[in-house]
Amino acid sequence: MTCLELKSVSYRYGGARDLVLDGISASFEMGKVYAITGESGSGKSTLLSLMSGLDICGSGDILYMGKSLRDIDRDAYRAKSAGVVFQSFNLLLNSTALYNVTLSMGISGIPLDSNGKKMAAQALLEKVGVNSATASRKVLKLSGGEQQRVGIARALSHNPDVVIADEPTGNLDAETESAILKIFADVAHGDGKCVILVTHSESVTAMADEVFSLCDGKLAYGEAKREDEFGL
């Protein structure tokens, strides 16, 4: 079942002449892990922000469950249907790790009381490797790796249909990376969600069901797999 569909999506930054994304078309289905690779500055993060409804494309369209993101309530889409892990985490720095997760649950309208949210958030944080002591500290005082895990827990907190993550394992050690990738795989294969990962990591592309490569504003299918096959 197609979850997200890109239709000739183009985008350029305000004032820029060149297109960052040039007529991209692709489909993303539920129950699969997708990896999008590409060099720095190739537009991977821009594509991610468009798919997560944080911005709108200049031309073309992005459909979620067959409906254009232009036409639906994108705030509600981000709150309930999409979970986003940012490269720069974008957490509330002055709040605790736990509060970042419970607030996300609150915004999405999860029907749990305050204690229920805290317990669910704590369980999720422990799943991504953040213990209760760390969870009660302010994000500002957490390491990059810890912040990244909090970001992942927040993205998963409201059980979204599509998880979109930008370099989700960039700050993690190999062991934690492996654990996190297993979580993403479980979310896709176990829970039947759509997971889209923007990455440079070979281990991420290796576990992805499908890989796209972004180059010169164009999205190509399967290149990374071929690189793997050639031992690159």
Add this chain to the structure above:
Amino acid sequence: MPVNCAIENALLNILKNKSRNILLGVITFVIITAEVAGMSIYNASGTIVKEFKARFGSEVALTPLKKSAEGITAEQAIAFSESECLLSTDINSSLTCRSDTLKAIGQTEGRSPNIIQGRENYGGDLSNAAMRLRGGQFDKILAEGKLPAILTDVKFWNRSLLARAARPAFRAGNNDPIPSFKVGQYKNECIVSSEFAKLNQLAVGDHISVQAGLFESGTLVETSISLTIVGIYVSAPSAAYPASYQNPNNEIIADFNTVASIQKEGQTGVAVNATYCLKSPELLALFEEEIRSKGLSPDFSVTTDEAGYRRLVGPIENLNSVSLAFLLMLFALGVAVMALVSMLAIRERKYEIGVLRAMGMKKGQVALGLWVETAAVTTVCFALGMLAGGLLSQPISDTLLAASGSIPVSVSISPLTALEIFAVAIVLASIAGFVSVSQITKYEPMKILMERN
């Protein structure tokens, strides 16, 4: 997303961002304190102006333009006093008199000349034998008492007040206000000083007889007047006077009509003195028009000492204007500072707004959360500011009033005024906040975050 999530987040933020909120709170507190103190100064100066205007009416001078001009009659004096232009009126009728049976304080023993003889030699023996029969404010003052008991109990420590317009300051010995007066209630009744009563062994209820000289067709005729003593006021001991009729303790005080009516048609001799104080010098033309229509002769000019009035009231009015300007300036400054601080505070939170928007919080909910924070901080600071301003305002007011010689006034901010200040503070903070929030949230969340990152 439930609205209570945004509000809950906002309330938690107040504690999370203590430093920022304390800074905002201090600024708001200072502004509100200054506003309250400024308003108190303005109110106090307004009270001073009101009191000065009430105390110093613009006195009207009715000046004869010809030597032959006849004075105003008692009827005219009363008719003129009924003008709406007047702040106060002081009408006196007086007549020098003597008595065969009463002695004046300071009178040379055994000499009580015939009034006609005395008049013909004015300044001679009569001056030592005469009393003054005075009718005037007594008709207001006397009538306000429950005679005779109050007058014998009341000590009129300031005798000059007797000649003033009826003032609420007249009180009985127990400090109760003396009830109001009915004109004509005390016809042919009088009060005398305790010194005069002692000298002549008079008591309340005694009847006395005095003689006064009036002119009729150029001839002096003696008229006898009988009066009943209805009160004895406590007087201070007499000082030395060149003539006994000048001694205030020799005054036999009756009501205006009693004295004025001694003079029959075609007679002169009762001096009618009327002093009119306008509510404002600008009313002079209107007052003149009115009293001319009531019969004031063209032989009189009607003027007022506007310059003198301005000299007295002007500086106080200036104080009021300056305090108003000060208040407005404070208000404008407060508006500017609060708007600026709110805008800066919101802009400083651009990242936080971007994160909340990225998490799916709607623009309106972000704005609501920020408003709740601002409103909560403003409310706390408003309460503290009102308290501090209230504590400061009374000493400020007392200092100002003491400097102007005015009576102390209890200065307080009314609940309505307090509500207005609070509303203004909230509206200002809200406007400034919403302008900033709307500027920030008009961008897509990614743009906000990218700019911040």
